[in-house]
Amino acid sequence: MFGYYLDLAWRSLKRTPILTSLMVLAIGLGIGACITTLTVLHLLSGDPIPGKSAQLFYPQVMPDTRSKTEPEIGFTYTDATNLLREHRADRQAIVVSNNIKVFGPQAGARPMSLSTVATTTDFFPMFDVPFRYGAGWTPTEDGNRARVAVISQELNDKLFGGGNSIGRNIRLDKWDFRIVGVLQHWQPQPRYYDLYGHGAFASGDSVFIPFSTSRDLADLGIEGNALDCWEQLTDQVHLENQPCLWLQYWVELDTPAKVSAYRDYLVSYSEQQKALGRFQFNGKPLTGLHDLMDWLGYLQVVPSDVRLQTWVAFGFLLVCLINTVGLLLAKFLRRSGEIGVRRALGASRRAVFAQMLTEAALVGVAGGMLGLLLALTGLWAVRRSPTDYAALAHLDLRMFLVTFALSIAASLVAGLLPAWRACQIPPALQLKSH
């Protein structure tokens, strides 16, 4: 029966090519716009570390809350190192990064400006960072301010032709570092572990060194891009005792009980610091503990323009749908005579309804194909745009299927009212008037 409906629908659509192409165009435009924006939204709001994101938390404590209602993002050196030393989470790491000057091993090599992360030993297991050669440095090396480095696969390819470079040296600014690990390609998007003062969709990091070493060699200048001081700073290089927020701190908490215990810990830590005269607040301290996805939302990693574009696209699809409802209604009612004959010859209301919906769905399939073409064009345009997430904008299989599902669903919804009106047409009356 479905084949027969399909055949009827095809004939009917062929009979009115202009009206049909109008409907296909409307659905296609609406779907194309929606899929383009949805793909971008889906990419930007995706989970960068699925399976682990629920255990990763970003804590917040605030030394000075007199003029603030929300805790800030950054950490002072003192607080970050205090929390690290007290070691209350399953894993914890300080993170800060900057572009610094890196020289390859060849004599006379020209320097490159590469993104370098200063962090602590737990960083690699905590964020599931994959290694190709070697491993991260040890807690002892953290303590000794060892001049060791982990480099990215891309930098290893460039400097050492992809070979095992463990034990070789690279030079950061004026200092030599021994390579202890080489990563497998690792470039999570968004670059969630280091968002403070950096674009969320920046390209990957090339070098990782111990945080303690980066402070030992303070002239390297790894101090992030968002030095936020609540009082005048008095030393630009040695930020250890400055009234400035500039570090990030991550913890891994594996059970809900540990999460709530850590919340309490942050409060008691703040109160203890107040007693020491370091923190100033009235009443309760300002603290925070966000899990990773929550944190991305809090920092508004998805640009508000992208959300706005999605709203606009759905508004547009709605107009296109109403348009299609009107046109389908006109088309079906125009065929009152034909429908009357079919009803008189014994077709049930249900059969007429099914036939009309088949026709609507066929429009949906055609609209979906047009929409797919338009979405591919749209994403091509996004890739050429100057945004930092441009390179990510590709249609995956899921969005490919969503395109057709959305298109057919939209056309069926648009077809419901017209099909219902069509199946209400009484058989006899129509025959009489002809």
Next chain:
Amino acid sequence: MIELRPIFSTLRRHKTTAWLLVLEIALTCAIVCNAVFLIGQRLQRMDLPSGVAEHELVQIQLGRIGKSTEAMAQSQTDLAALRLIPGVKQVAVINQLPFSDGGASNSGIRLSPQQQQDTLEATTYYGEGALSTLGVRLLEGRDFQHGEYADFGTIIADLHNGDLKNLPSTIIVTQALAQRLWPGQEALGQTIYVGKGLPFRVIGVVADLGRPNDLNQGPEYSTVWPIRMTVADGSSYVIRTAPQDRATVLQSAVAKLKQLDPNRVVLVKRTYDDARHEFFANDRAMAGILVGVIAALLTVTALGIVGLASFWVGQRRRTIGVRRALGATRGDILRYFQAENFLLASFGIAFGMVLAYGINLFLMVHYELPRLPGIYFPVGAAVLWVIGQLAVLGPAMRAANVPPVVATRSA
């Protein structure tokens, strides 16, 4: 005068279709009004005055060279070398530029030393000769004199040692900031306080000088300080030259800097025009997308009107024939369909206005947009009326061409 009653009674027999058309026009009207408003907002942002000689500036930013003590000497050597390049009119080391990506330096400003909270956050421009190199227009007062400048490194060291007697004590502000801080008063001679009550006396007021970013904190709330920078502090060399010389000057300046020290990394080399273009790229893209959406919406709606009007004309051929046979002229038929469309469009526009207002409220809450100005309503209405009339013209003419003899034929 067109008789409206027959139109209403006809529409009552096609209630569903008529409502659909009204709804479509309403949604289109609401979305178009808000989209045009959003475009206007973006264009306004992109049009903000920077206050600098935009077409005459190039910027070169070098990677950190370590915060060495030689930084000041090195910067002075670089500056001297850059000044010798043909075409270079002026060079300065400046910490930031208006409306351009890169870091931004801001400071909280207070109006009295006792104040607990900052009145506002203003952006802070540092660099010897910044105003004249950038070409910022001084409205009142004077620029800094050579002797007023202090080295950035020295200031930090003094603050570290609690030695406050050699700190600079003068500042230049923009007109917008002066009006915000001291409305209706003379700004020259006023004092602002920074941090723990460090005073700075206003000695000059400049016309415009935009912020690097954070434009929502007041795009023109800028201050200029008598502080000498080095390129080690993340500042840039900013060169003023003739517009046609920018490319060659930029090229030879970079070559010169690399010749002075081959181990330097050039992070940024661009003309100010490029920097500004890049800064507003997202706004431009968004405005472009919205223009596309408006065009597509209006096209879809117009085509929808054509489709439905054609259907109605086809359905009413006999009625039209009868009216023609009874003496109605072609003009009468034409005007009938035009009036019908006008009526539907008016309903749609009325609903659309309410909806536009609702969408605007939503945007105000979620996207920090101002209220939709009243002017958008009549303009939006006029646009949709015109589009409706244009769309219905074709089908209406076809209706007018239905010969009276149709009335005598059976359907």
